Amino acid sequence: MATGMRTKRVAKERQKIDKFGLPPGIELVEGNDLKEWLFDIRVLDNNPLYNDNVYRLKFVFSDSYPIEPPEVTFVDKPARPVPMHPHIYSNGIICLDLLGNQGWSPVQSAESICMSIQSMLTSNSKNERPPGDEEFVRVNRQRPRDIEFLYHDNTV
């Protein structure tokens, strides 16, 4: 019975953004349809890894949203690279417990996810991809939320 919840819920999130705005460094680029949104995010402190760069996040809301998490990935474009991070694969897939079925909670929102990803970048100092990135990018055909990541590393 979750169908039908998505439309209203996403529309209301959109209304809230229009009314109250978004936190600094987060911008809604495309949010007119109720299925797919694009955000641009920047890291605000002077972290040398991400200075001056803008990154683009794509949100896909399934009919079961917000009971299930949205699918969130980084888009790879010339002016919008995929940020370097030990939990972000070079094809844009993000390994973050909040985005998996286990770590997700329906009281989270598109805005709170953007903030989590922003702070995940802010606190990182490693200029590297996850171990096995090349292999993963080559063979993975699964939807991000179906991938069984092991959330073992709490240091970054």
Next chain:
Amino acid sequence: MASTPRHPKNPALYTNRAMARLKLGHWESVITDCQTCLGLAPQNMKAHYYLAQAQLSIGDFDSALTNALAAHKICATTNDKSLGAITNIVLRCKKDRWDDKEKKRLRQERELEEEMLAMLVRDRDDMLAAESDETERKIIEEEANEKMQTLSKVFENARTQSLKRREVPDWAIDDISFAIMVDPVVTKTGKSYERATIMEHLRRHPSDPLTREPLSIAELRPNLSLRQACSDFLEENGWAVDW
């Protein structure tokens, strides 16, 4: 179509046929089937549910709401998966009933306005008929015009006032669906959610949405005063359903 099923005591035969007739839009026969079924099985959830939809379609709002609430109550106690759909029907009944009342209220106000304007015109004409002095006549006309303008302004203000301040307070909103609540239940943290949506969440993940601590359906408690407050709010503000 007015046939009696071969096993006239089996309630399911009537709800099955009612569902088919509901799809065809045969409201009156849906109502008969559901009432027969409820005569055999007063606690039949589907009969209340289909009955509510048929009554809503023919504009019998009070009965529709009564049956939708009856279906909701049965669903909530039996942990039925239709609770989400039933919650939506309850809201729809409240909204349509409010719309109907609101339409009547606006029409009454408009009729009152027209009646009062006509009275002012009559008054003015009576006075004009009794007065031959040109300056006096002008004053009568000006005064009458002014009164009519004020009257229209007062009514216009009342109309726009009721459209303003259309905002649902946060306490009435479910943090999962972002819709106004019909049957709020409270978790261990003290936070309330719509019963249908938190159940949907708990069926997949038995954890508190805020703290992620283990939470089972059996631990939910109804929040009766909040339920009453939401119901009172909807009574006056039916628009909130689609807000």
